[in-house]
Each structure stands twice: as structure tokens, then as C-alpha cells.
Amino acid sequence: MEGQAIKFGKNMVPLADTLAPGHSFCIGCGEALALKLACKALGENVIISMATGCAEICTSPLPVTSWRVPWIHTLFENNSAVISGVEAGSKILMAKGKKPQKDIKYVAMGGDGATSDIGLQALSGALERGHDFLYLCWDNEAYMNTGIQRSSATPYGASTTTAPAGKVSIGQKTRKKNMVEIAAAHDIPYAATASIGYPFDLMNKVKKGAETKGPAYVHVFVPCPTGWRHASDMAVELGRLAVETGVFPLYEVEHGRYRMNVSPSTLKPVEEYLKPQGRFRHLPEEEIRKIQEMVNEEYERLKAKAAAFPLA
Ligand SMILES: Cc1ncc(C[n+]2csc(CCOP(=O)(O)OP(=O)(O)O)c2C)c(N)n1
Numbered sequence: 165m166e167g168q169a170i171k172f173g174k175n176m177v178p179l180a181d182t183l184a185p186g187h188s189f190c191i192g193c194g195e196a197l198a199l200k201l202a203c204k205a206l207g208e209n210v211i212i213s214m215a216t217g218c219a220e221i222c223t224s225p226l227p228v229t230s231w232r233v234p235w236i237h238t239l240f241e242n243n244s245a246v247i248s249g250v251e252a253g254s255k256i257l258m259a260k261g262k263k264p265q266k267d268i269k270y271v272a273m274g275g276d277g278a279t280s281d282i283g284l285q286a287l288s289g290a291l292e293r294g295h296d297f298l299y300l301c302w303d304n305e306a307y308m309n310t311g312i313q314r315s316s317a318t319p320y321g322a323s324t325t326t327a328p329a330g331k332v333s334i335g336q337k338t339r340k341k342n343m344v345e346i347a348a349a350h351d352i353p354y355a356a357t358a359s360i361g362y363p364f365d366l367m368n369k370v371k372k373g374a375e376t377k378g379p380a381y382v383h384v385f386v387p388c389p390t391g392w393r394h395a396s397d398m399a400v401e402l403g404r405l406a407v408e409t410g411v412f413p414l415y416e417v418e419h420g421r422y423r424m425n426v427s428p429s430t431l432k433p434v435e436e437y438l439k440p441q442g443r444f445r446h447l448p449e450e451e452i453r454k455i456q457e458m459v460n461e462e463y464e465r466l467k468a469k470a471a472a473f474p475l476a
């Protein structure tokens with residue numbers, strides 16, 4: 165099945181299905197959809213290391229597993245160190261003429277907590293050493309697996325169990341850490357954002373990242389009905405609205421040069437994205453206005469960088 169695909173409109177969908185049906189993700193989970201799409205794009209010749217989190221727990225409840233490819237469960241802290249070792253070790257074996265001989269892709273995956281907080285040091289080390297691997301971050305904007313605790317990727321104003329909205333607080337008071345810029349600051353050959361609202365763009369970026377020689381990083385936006393308190397049929401729509409409002413722009417960075425992939429002539433009001441989500445429902449008008457200003461400012465900054473340092 166490796167390499168085979170079927171036509172869907174003007175796009176091709178890989179037949180590879182290395183994540184078997186049968187898992188325990190919540191109904192309507194955006195992370196489950198992103199994982200399925202990424203696995204299709206990655207194909208069969210892949211070794212995956214995965215930090216603890218929803219994607220790990222929901223695909224490997226012992227004694228069963230959904231994985232049809234070599235897959236390693238790692239700690240948060242050592243995910244990128246583990247894939248570095250797998251890549252370096254198997255390349256030495258191949259140089260000595262031993263199996264595996266195929267063109268294997270090395271992929272590490274983790275949630276936003278695993279990536280932007282606890283696993284950041286090992287990830288930075290692996291990017292800096294220049295290992296030939298792809299890192300995929302599933303960004304549902306909190307530590308969801310253990311009960312919706314805030315992470316450094318939780319956006320301003322969101323209510324979580326450890327930064328709850330109430331009489332004395334509006335919820336998260338800090339701004340979302342920009343992981344793509346941190347990855348790109350290592351001057352790696354490929355860094356990008358993707359969203360489940362744009363599934364073909366997502367698959368293309370995962371494929372491109374996996375085929376890049378050297379380190380690649382793709383940050384994937386995955387709405388979470390349980391943690392964001394949105395309807396279970398809204399994950400894909402919110403994945404689109406985040407892009408259309410400028411909350412989560414789609415772009416690529418190659419050695420410091422930028423390309424915006426979707427740039428609407430006018431952005432939709434941020435309120436359209438915030439309103440369907442229970443985690444933002446407490447926000448008064450002035451806070452929504454403040455979020456709109458933050459989004460406008462960050463979007464303009466990104467556009468300026470893309471204009472000043474464009475990708476050919
Ligand atoms: C060092 C460490 N701290 C805490 C935990 C407990 N823990 C397991 S899964 C998890 C949440 C993972 O969150 P994230 O990485 O954002 O992925 P998600 O579940 O949201 O997909 C936590 C805190 C742990 N396993 N290791």
C-alpha cells in the first residue's frame with residue numbers, strides 16, 4: 165500500500181492506514197483526526213516516538229495498540245532525545261550494510277505541554293544538532309490528558325482547571341508561547357503551522373517535513389471538544405475559523421524565510437472563533453476587544469516578516 169493514493173477532488177489521499185481503527189479518543193477529537201491524517205501522509209516506512217498525552221494514551225491502552233508501525237512511548241522530557249538516538253543508531257547500522265535499508269522517516273510527536281514546556285530542552289537540542297527527523301506538535305492548548313491544566317500554549321483569556329475564570333481572574337493571563345518561531349530560530353530547513361481545518365495542507369506539510377533532510381517542525385492546531393467545551397461536531401470548523409480570524413495563521417519558514425499559505429484579504433472578527441467555546445464564554449466585551457488587538461498585532465508582525473524575508 166506504500167505510495168498508493170486515491171483521488172479526492174483535485175487532491176490525492178494516501179491509502180496507507182498505519183493507525184488502525186479502534187481507539188479511545190473523545191467523540192469529535194481534533195487531535196485524533198490530525199493523527200490519522202499525519203499517519204496517512206507519513207506512510208509505512210516510519211519510526212515514531214511519542215510523549216505521554218492524549219494521542220499516546222488513546223492509541224496504546226495495554227494490552228492493545230492501534231499502531232501498525234514501530235512506535236515508542238517516551239517520557240515528556242526525552243522524546244526528542246529518543247528519536248535522535250533512533251535516527252543516529254539506525255544510520256550507523258545502515259552504513260555498516262545492516263538492515264534497515266529502506267528510506268526510513270524518523271518522527272517524534274507530543275502535545276503542546278510535552279513540546280512547549282516539559283520536552284522543550286530535548287527538542288531544542290535535537291534541532292540544534294541537526295538530526296534528520298520531523299517533530300509534530302499536537303496543540304490543543306492545554307494538558308488535556310490529565311484534566312485540562314494550563315500550559316504555555318494556552319491562549320490569553322481561556323479558562324482551564326489550573327487557571328480558572330472566576331471573580332478574581334479571567335483565566336489564563338499570559339500570552340501563548342510561539343513555538344514555531346522558537347523552532348525556526350534554530351535556523352532549521354523546515355518549520356510550519358497546520359490545522360485540521362485544512363486537511364490537505366496538513367498532510368502536505370507532514371510529508372514535506374518528513375522528506376526534508378535535517379530537522380523539521382510542524383505545529384498542528386487541534387481543537388479539543390472536551391477541554392475547549394465546544395460541540396463535538398465543531399472541531400474542523402474551529403480549525404478553519406482559527407485561520408480565518410488570524411488567531412492561528414498558516415505559514416512555512418525555511419531557513420528564516422517565510423511563506424503565508426492562507427492570507428484572507430480581511431480577517432473575520434475574533435469573536436466568531438471565541439463564541440462557540442465554553443472556555444472563553446466568561447469574557448466581557450473589553451477582553452474580547454483586547455484579544456482582537458493582540459491577534460491584529462501578531463498577524464501584522466507575521467505579514468511584515470513574510471514581506472521582508474519571503475520564500476522564493
Ligand atoms: C514529567 C511529567 N509530568 C507530568 C506527567 C503527567 N501527565 C501525563 S499526560 C499529561 C498531559 C499531557 O498534555 P499535553 O502534552 O499537552 O498533551 P495532550 O494530552 O493535551 O494531548 C500530564 C501532565 C508526566 N507523565 N510526566
Ligand code: SF4
Binds near residue numbers: 188192194222304
Ligand atoms: S481530551 Fe481533548 S485532545 Fe484529549 S482525547 Fe479528548 S477531545 Fe481529544
